[in-house]
Structure formats: C-alpha cells, structure tokens
Amino acid sequence: MITFTQKGDFENLTTLLLKADKTFKTSDLNRYGREGVEALRHYTPKDTGLTASSWYYKIYKGKDVIKISFYNSNVQTGIPIAVLLQYGHATRNGGFVQGRDYINPAIRPIFDRIARDAWKEVTGK
Secondary structure, rough: OOOEEEEEEEEHHHHHHHHHHOOHHHHHHHHHHHHHHHHHHHHHOOOOOOOOOHEEEEEEEEEOOOEEEEEEEOEOOOOEEHHHHHEEEOOOOOOEEOOOOHHHHHHHHHHHHHHHHHHHHHHHO
C-alpha cells in the first residue's frame, strides 16, 4: 500500500506548473520537432531512401497536455514501412526479416533534451 500525506496548499506546485506551461512556445516545439525528424531521417535504414525522407511531426497543445508526435508517411498496401523496419516482418516465402531498433536511439536524445530544457526553464537550474 502506498500512502500520501500533504500539509499546506499547492501554491508552489501550481506556480511551477503554470510556468512550465508557458515554457514551451510553439517555436521551441517546432525546433524539437525538426530536430527529431532530422534524427529519424539520419537513423532510418536506407534502401531507396523513401522511408527516411517520409518523417514528419505534429504538435498538439491542449488544455492539460503538450505533445510532439512523429509520423512516417511511407505506407505500402496499408503497411507502415517504418514499423516493419523497426520490428521486423515475415516474407512471402515464410522467412523473417529481423527488425532493427533505430527509432528509439534516434529520438531518445531529443526527448532527453526537451526534459532537460524544461527542467532548466522551470527551476532556473
């Protein structure tokens, strides 16, 4: 069992969260998005280069959430090729092509930078 006891009010937390909400301007998020797309392009295995050049991002800012999502538009017969490259796939003759984890190593440094930059902005450290 986990218990939590709180004394006082949440004024400091509220101030911190309001400051964090103002931290990420659309221009900052676009910069992270462009960096993420570039990293994904660089790390994507290349045959024709179509999958590598098909990365894009979208930013969603809602009331309680800010989100950057990365997508790949190279879809062949309803199958996202980036996913096949990441996780592997069966072949027509019954074989299997092993996937290669390229998305996580590409995008992890971007997410780490977002977290580090947000923490600096919010705490001043």
